[in-house]
Amino acid sequence: xxxxxxxxxxxxxxxxxxxxxxxxxxxxxxxxxxxxxxxxxxxxxxxxxxxxxxxxxxxxxxxxxxxxxxxxxxxxxxxxxxxxxxxxxxxxxxxxxxxxxxxxxxxxxxxxxxxxxxxxxxxxxxxxxxxxxxxxxxxxxxxxxxxx
Numbered sequence: 001x002x003x004x005x006x007x008x009x010x011x012x013x014x015x016x017x018x019x020x021x022x023x024x025x026x027x028x029x030x031x032x033x034x035x036x037x038x039x040x041x042x043x044x045x046x047x048x049x050x051x052x053x054x055x056x057x058x059x060x061x062x063x064x065x066x067x068x069x070x071x072x073x074x075x076x077x078x079x080x081x082x083x084x085x086x087x088x089x090x091x092x093x094x095x096x097x098x099x100x101x102x103x104x105x106x107x108x109x110x111x112x113x114x115x116x117x118x119x120x121x122x123x124x125x126x127x128x129x130x131x132x133x134x135x136x137x138x139x140x141x142x143x144x145x146x147x148x
Contacts, residue, residue, distance in 0.1 A: 035121035038067040046110035061102040
């Protein structure tokens with residue numbers, strides 16, 4: 001088996017493992033994984049900016065923006081109240097800073113974004129264990145009770 005073929009199989013195996021981990025995770029864990037991914041891509045975009053690697057900077061900035069856009073799109077602005085509104089504004093700020101950092105080749109924009117995302121993740125991970133362990137069905141049941 002060629003080295004390229006081995007690498008392809010390894011990548012497929014790794015992607016399958018990641019997909020399985022995500023699909024089997026609680027909603028809380030899925031959001032935490034998204035924060036992990038966004039922070040990782042912002043860190044890599046910052047590094048690429050410092051190294052003047054435009055291709056990698058663009059790749060990682062785009063991936064971070066996709067993740068943050070997904071987090072933003074998942075907000076329920078009607079039912080989420082003030083917290084959802086504040087998160088929406090923060091995600092908008094993060095997206096604008098990522099775009100500006102990429103456009104201006106400014107690594108400091110990435111530092112600001114990493115700090116914001118890390119703070120959000122820390123807050124998310126401080127959620128009480130009772131809610132962190134809930135599955136999709138349990139959370140949907142709570143939503144129905146809150147709206148009923």
